[in-house]
Amino acid sequence: MQITVNGKPETVNNSLRLSEFFEHQQINTAAIAVAVNGVVIHRENWHEHRLNHNDSLTVIQAVAGG
Amino acid sequence: MLTDQQALRYSSNLLIDSIGENGQQRLLDSQVLIIGLGGLGTPASQYLASSGVGQLTLMDHDQVSLSNLQRQTLYGSNDVGSLKVTQAAQRLSEINPDVDITALSQAASEDTLRDHIGTSDIVLDCTDNRDTRYLINRYCYWLNKPLISGAARGFNGQVLALKPSADHGCYQCLYPTSVKEPLNCTNAGIAAPIVGIIGAMQALLAIQYLTQHHLPWGRLQSFDGLIHQWQQAELPKSTTCPICGGEHANNR
Numbered sequence: 430m431q432i433t434v435n436g437k438p439e440t441v442n443n444s445l446r447l448s449e450f451f452e453h454q455q456i457n458t459a460a461i462a463v464a465v466n467g468v469v470i471h472r473e474n475w476h477e478h479r480l481n482h483n484d485s486l487t488v489i490q491a492v493a494g495g
Numbered sequence: 496m497l498t499d500q501q502a503l504r505y506s507s508n509l510l511i512d513s514i515g516e517n518g519q520q521r522l523l524d525s526q527v528l529i530i531g532l533g534g535l536g537t538p539a540s541q542y543l544a545s546s547g548v549g550q551l552t553l554m555d556h557d558q559v560s561l562s563n564l565q566r567q568t569l570y571g572s573n574d575v576g577s578l579k580v581t582q583a584a585q586r587l588s589e590i591n592p593d594v595d596i597t598a599l600s601q602a603a604s605e606d607t608l609r610d611h612i613g614t615s616d617i618v619l620d621c622t623d624n625r626d627t628r629y630l631i632n633r634y635c636y637w638l639n640k641p642l643i644s645g646a647a648r649g650f651n652g653q654v655l656a657l658k659p660s661a662d663h664g665c666y667q668c669l670y671p672t673s674v675k676e677p678l679n680c681t682n683a684g685i686a687a688p689i690v691g692i693i694g695a696m697q698a699l700l701a702i703q704y705l706t707q708h709h710l711p712w713g714r715l716q717s718f719d720g721l722i723h724q725w726q727q728a729e730l731p732k733s734t735t736c737p738i739c740g741g742e743h744a745n746n747r
Contacts, residue, residue: 462669
């Protein structure tokens, strides 16, 4: 199925879980927040949240400086 | 009732229908706490002072260093070694003597936050580290005070308006304490205009709140300065958040 990640199209397995997506893509999750279709998915739900065709993922790097 | 001098000074605010004389009077009657007078706090405080926020409380324990001058626009070369809040208070008074400025050369701690968040109308988190951000978030939720959180690194900036009485998540829902960010402004660098943009956004949100406009509460706004794009994400409450969610939510 097709999804977008920060606006870029990606092809991924059907019903992929968010946690599996990060593993597949080798994304370092230590300091990120992620939103699916504009809503933040909390870290504790990554292992159960399944992605759908045409989902739009936003991966946001945590920043704390000022 | 505005004086003639105030009507002139704030004429650009008065000309905006959505501020006007009522909004200006609200700004003059307001008190804002700015925690951190670095890259975010200096532009935010400049806009709030020039706009006529009546009382500004500045909290920062740090001194101006040479490496701050790249982005911390209230300070000059002669300020190196001086307390940031002292220098900032002086500059802001020069910009607008209408503003009553309290300069607190103290670190944000449980005691200082408890004392000063409660008396403010709104709080700006302009600090540079996550531990202080958690503490400010906790006390704003405990004292039910709106919080405008800004942060930046490299070419990235983020801003988030939080209203503790609303249904959205809090700062710790977005970044739970398990999130480990290896880099900050000191060791990762920061493009100066990014903190200017985010600090100005924090001032804008505060002015909107104080003049009784709707804010994008609980919506993270994230700016990538390399590609000039904003991204937005709604932040729901985390049911496991120790501050705002679920059965363990704190001491309200």
